[in-house]
Amino acid sequence: MINNKAFVNRLQQIIDYYSESASSFAEKIGVQRSSISHIISGRNKPSLDFIMKILDAYPEVGLYWLLNGKGTFPQSPTHEETLPPTPAATNTATKEDAPNLFSQIKNAPKGKTIERIVIFYNDGSFKSYLSDESLS
Known part of the structure; x- marks a missing residue:
């Protein structure tokens, strides 16, 4: 608060x-x-x-x-703020992982389906995509 x-x-x-x-x-x-x-x-x-x-x-x-009140003012416009760590951060991919992500998505383990993909943008906004299978 x-x-x-x-x-x-x-x-x-x-x-x-x-x-x-x-x-x-x-x-x-x-x-x-x-x-x-x-x-x-x-x-x-x-x-x-x-x-x-x-x-x-x-x-x-x-x-x-x-x-x-955390951080400084004024901050330089190029300064990127770091978000507090979240429990899901352990499954975060890096830029180096990107080429392999598509193959991982296509080769999901048997019995597992992708439920949701969330893309986070550097301005703090995000877009969430639900798979067609999760809507049934």
């Missing part, structure tokens, strides 16, 4: 860093001025859409820094 007071402080840091007024900041990220006012006053909590608009407009703002 996001600490709202700490989030507001980081939001204010961004506004100050870019020498923006609340109005110009709201215009740049594409929200109403009242949205900024309500978040800063603590009346409302930021939505995911609001956070994503900040990240789109200001590439130097890191997601983890904005949400929980």
